[in-house]
Amino acid sequence: MEKEITIYDIARELSISPTTVSRGLNNHPAVNKNTKQKIFDAAAQMGYRSNAFASRLRKQRTNTLGVIVPRLDSNFQSLVMAGMEKVANEAGYNLIISQSLETAQKEIANARTMFENRVDGLLVSLAYDTENIDHFEPFFSKGIPLLFYDRVPENKQCTSIVINNIQAAxxxxxxxxxxxxxxxxxxxxxxxxxxxxxxxxxxxYALMDHNIAFRENYVIETNLSEQAGVEAANKILQMDPLPDGIFVANDTCAVSCIKTLKQAGISIPGDIAVVGFNNDPITRIIEPNLTSVDYPGGEMGEVAVRSLINYLDGVSDVSITNTITLRSELVVRESSLKKKLTAPPAKSGKAAGMV
Amino acid sequence: MEKEITIYDIARELSISPTTVSRGLNNHPAVNKNTKQKIFDAAAQMGYRSNAFASRLRKQRTNTLGVIVPRLDSNFQSLVMAGMEKVANEAGYNLIISQSLETAQKEIANARTMFENRVDGLLVSLAYDTENIDHFEPFFSKGIPLLFYDRVPENKQCTSIVINNIQAAxxxxxxxxxxxxxxxxxxxxxxxxxxxxxxxxxxxYALMDHNIAFRENYVIETNLSEQAGVEAANKILQMDPLPDGIFVANDTCAVSCIKTLKQAGISIPGDIAVVGFNNDPITRIIEPNLTSVDYPGGEMGEVAVRSLINYLDGVSDVSITNTITLRSELVVRESSLKKKLTAPPAKSGKAAGMV
DNA sequence: CTTAAAATTGCAACCGATTGCAGAAACATT
DNA sequence: AATGTTTCTGCAATCGGTTGCAATTTTAAG
Known part of the structure; x- marks a missing residue:
């Protein structure tokens, strides 16, 4: 437990003022080169470490971004986090990450913590049961930039980063x-x-555009878990006539659905073609490989943090850039190919054709 | 941009001292009940929010834990993070998470940041090319608890949380x-x-115990990526005689290896039995389902944070509890079953027998 | 050698909450 | 009524950098 070295210690050591030490360490232009060097040397030699709190208290800037995410243990979200951390780290920002575990209650508590921690900006992907975004009011009224990604609030003038889900679907x-x-x-x-x-x-819309009637009972609402895929498959197996195509809103569910259908003797894509969403790694493992919408998680995280930091640095104005839409694309693999591709056949299915 | 409310504003409003306001807000026993109530009411009414920095600066305790992880975008690590965040959040701690991206250089920089941020404790899983742990010296000498998990330093007296990899293998x-x-x-x-x-x-050791000679060229060192699995499989295909079993150090690599072998016409487990490591979700998707070592990521994260917090609270003494070893177990699935199980056959392979 | 301009440095007042110690007020005891 | 206890409150210092403004030193110009 050695004593903590402060700028005062360095100042005393060099017989200069703490002011100059502070400026020197921050590379302030108004400090003599030689003095700076002396300061750096002394700091290194004495084992000085800046106290971020004192600095933040005074500067009212924390260089910290908050993230509130539904769950960390999802393939998509971990890609997002990785992208966020990378950009934030490079820009010298810290990331405080918290999970809402899909409950509004935790989301509210986390928002409050983030606020008290004086994050410079907040990144949020909403929980399942978040009904309104009143808990973010303090951020709005204090002018702290707030950026939603993926799960964004509706009908609100919030900055958000999304893909065009309508178009992708x-x-x-x-x-x-x-x-x-x-x-x-x-x-x-x-x-x-x-x-x-x-x-x-x-x-x-797609059905409509192709003059196919929309049927209410063809929509199965689930929580998209592995288990849900099994249950959905069982429901489908009882339909008569059997459907000939399934569009699933994520890959996890699509994959367990396929497994269940296969076990029941259904041929994929022969009897039923399947398309998933997210382009998780599992799409390339299930047999047949799963056609899916590629969803750029890492990129989304990177873009989100970059936008926020640009705004904080005054480079861009997020409040004007209201929505950033990232590109997504359908990656076609065997699970949906009833007709052979006209182009030379995809080889291993690893990187099949795009649409 | 409303003005920030401080305890001084509340004090003025109620004509009492900031001291009492501070004590009141912290529910200090020496403050009159009525006064407390008045303070809480005023705080709520005026929209007061505590300034965590001022508090930390003074208290020298941050209620923040740092995490340095090789990568966030891995199934295992995201489970760990989820577990860590859950426990930390419940205990009122913040988590600052950073990635080393497998480089010692970033790990060193991140350690420094964590130190300057005065984290109360640090959780680390080492990067690929970390040669020594000198960069954590400041933590040791300042008595900041440091806990390694999964990728831990060798021959060091460090607190660490691991599974028994030797035994599992x-x-x-x-x-x-x-x-x-x-x-x-x-x-x-x-x-x-x-x-x-x-x-x-x-x-x-296992080979030795069964009087099977160890052969240097039967060990293929890789980076365990998907790509590595393909390459390893190709190497294996050139061996003569062909091996009849493969033990892979992670599932991702095992799965892509299996895929490649299957494409080459090898039967799994008929020709070659395969066992992976981690028990990722993909083990249940590849055909045949992959036998793997179940590796409790979420639990590891929970235990790690819980130990750290217990130590900080003085409940337990981590420096004595030098190593915590979590239970892991082999989950047997089809990929390794050359012989039928003698017990009633496992049904869907979802949760087959254990060894 | 003077004087003005430029380059450096330092004083002192913050930022906002916490806490040891002392003093005041309220209550209890002879 | 006097004294001893408890219960509450508040003073003032502290945590460690940062920054507006003034002061000092150096350099340049006349």
């Missing part, structure tokens, strides 16, 4: 139609969440 | 032997890392 569904599917089931997530609501919309 | 290898394998290849990770070094050891 439209493309996915259209792809199934083009493969000859006429009875397409959609396994959806919680429809209170914008992401899943939009995917449902895209699915509907 | 021994069990896995023994299982292959019991299935009749005699020519067992081991696909390993970077052998500078304790985890992989130990798994190799366990593999060797």
């Amino acid at each position: 439209h493309t996915a569904t259209t792809h199934l139609v083009e493969q000859g599917c006429q009875r397409i089931v959609h396994i959806s997530g919680n429809l209170r969440i914008n992401v899943y609501k939009d995917r449902l919309k895209g699915y509907k | 021994h069990t896995a290898t023994t299982h292959l032997v019991e299935q009749g394998c005699q020519r067992i290849v081991h696909i390993s990770g970077n052998l500078r890392i304790n985890v992989y070094k130990d798994r190799l050891k366990g593999y060797k």
